[in-house]
Amino acid sequence: MLKKTVFLVAACSALLLGCGGAPETEQDVNEEVISNLLEAGFPLNDIMVADGNVYVGRDAHITLQASREMLQANETSEEQYRTTNQVGTGVTKICVNPTADFNTYPMLSQGLDLAIANYNARALRLTFARGPTTGCTANITAQTMAGTGGSAGFPSGGLPYGVINIGTGLNTYSLNVNKHVITHELGHTIGFRHSDYYNRSISCGSGGDEGDSGVGAILIPGTPATAVVGGSIMNSCFRSTETGEWTSTDITALGYLYGTGGVAACSSLNFVAYRGQNGTQISCSCPGAGSGSVWGTDTYTDDSDVCAAAVHTAAIPSSGGTVLVTIRPGQSSYTGSTRNGITTLSYGAWNGSLSIASVTPPANCTSYDFTSYRGQNGTALRCSCPTVSGGTVWGTDTYTDDSSVCAAAVHAGVISTGGGVVLITIRPGQGSYTGSTRNGITTLSYGAWSGSYSVSP
Incomplete structure (x- = not known):
């Protein structure tokens, strides 16, 4: 039994x-x-x-x-x-x-x-x-x-x-x-x-x-x-x-x-939890520029305040918006910088990273008058360049703010003549600008000018 x-x-x-x-x-x-x-x-x-x-x-x-x-x-x-x-x-x-x-x-x-x-x-x-x-x-x-x-x-x-x-x-x-x-x-x-x-x-x-x-x-x-x-x-x-x-x-x-x-508020998400899922993308919203700490430039530690980082990388204005966060591998070091009113910090090795982009395609660079940003040094703006066929540019790496942005971007090696998205950072005026030839673009030399910009990916 x-x-x-x-x-x-x-x-x-x-x-x-x-x-x-x-x-x-x-x-x-x-x-x-x-x-x-x-x-x-x-x-x-x-x-x-x-x-x-x-x-x-x-x-x-x-x-x-x-x-x-x-x-x-x-x-x-x-x-x-x-x-x-x-x-x-x-x-x-x-x-x-x-x-x-x-x-x-x-x-x-x-x-x-x-x-x-x-x-x-x-x-x-x-x-x-x-x-x-x-x-x-x-x-x-x-x-x-x-x-x-x-x-x-x-x-x-x-x-x-x-x-x-x-x-x-x-x-x-x-x-x-x-x-x-x-x-x-x-x-x-x-x-x-x-x-x-x-x-x-x-x-x-x-x-x-x-x-x-x-x-x-x-x-x-x-x-x-x-x-x-x-x-x-x-x-x-x-x-x-x-x-x-x-x-x-x-x-x-x-x-x-x-x-x-x-979409979810970025502040409700724990991006550290996504470590190792490199390439994973998450959309979230920011009501405005975050007030927390951020480490890095363009690639940030995954414990950074995402909304503050989004303003820093020019994915959104300080008034907020929706962003696309991409999970990245950890880096051996992170470099801080000041952009768009946000100062980020430098750090050593960290196990997880993220990058941030706008979910709205950036405007054409030709729609901007970069001379109107004079004095707003550190401000960064993302814009898109179509096929680049020419344009007048003064300077090398640092360009006068009335230069053709897309031609300058090709000269700087940031994009090809096929175009792409670029980050324009407002810089102070310089005492002089030196011309050079790079990537099929010849730029001109000039003396003192009241405003400048640099171009990066």
Whole structure:
């Protein structure tokens, strides 16, 4: 006769991978087997633990390997479903508070930062923040569980579900996978169902219909009614190749439920969390010139005040605007300078960088009268040059402010005759200007002149 063991399992919101390392204890093994079975579609009341083994149908012993094989993903569009309940409009800032144990796992901890940034980059009507912090209108605890999966719950009473559980086995996976899993679990807390809830074999390789589960499975308008592997962060199961990035239908679904139609405030994003994701671009908005510290020129440390850096690099005026931040590798040194009323600092080696550009194409350089900027030394302006066919220029590297900017830019080696975007920095007048020939452009010498500029990329 089998000695039955009572085993309580929270509803797993899945993301279980079939090739994780084996847990070290019998309890860890059984917990992962049960999680895998739930993910594969077996009802909880059909699972039991007896004599240290996990059974389904009372007499079918399921080994750890067999349970993992049930979760192998296969290739088969993206859809999004929500629960009946959503987070109410009274919730504006959700604070995710990791436990002390959670913070001892570096990949989990960094993954949490990236997941929070994932949501904040979408400019939703609610923001996420890592706690402890102030101003929270709702709180979620991030804690650990055994295995390589995760679990959470759905909103109730207008509040997000209060806990996400993240498997410690994920600490051996990539940062992108951790970002994916935590983003997924937070998605459940604000009301997202699995995108393949009706047929979990799509992403898991096996498993059936989760059904309504008493919380609803409502198709979100604008998203297709089918699902594919990799089609959504909210797929039931994940792969080891996940990037942790939203798909197009994820973005549609987020915007439908919680969007404002805008972009996130740059101040709400933690760009340090994007280290290593070189080339990743994030749009965000600045209400004006930031007041924080900035290190570098054109390439800045990733802990710099982005809005102040954006004004410094001439991506936006001091009145603000929308910028495109690009994640860059760390540099061995950063050089400070003064531009546009912003003084940046120099620094040595730092592990992460960013550059900033305007999301609006710069105006044609011919539309500017640079002589009108005399005395505004250090002011920098970005403008674009079409194909360069000629123009009169006085000076070398430092040019008179009535010189043809695009011709000067070719002379300085900043662009080719095919044109491009340049940065013009206003300089003081000089006592004399020396002409030269470079890059097919011959400039002229001149005496004293009241205003100058330099040209850089």
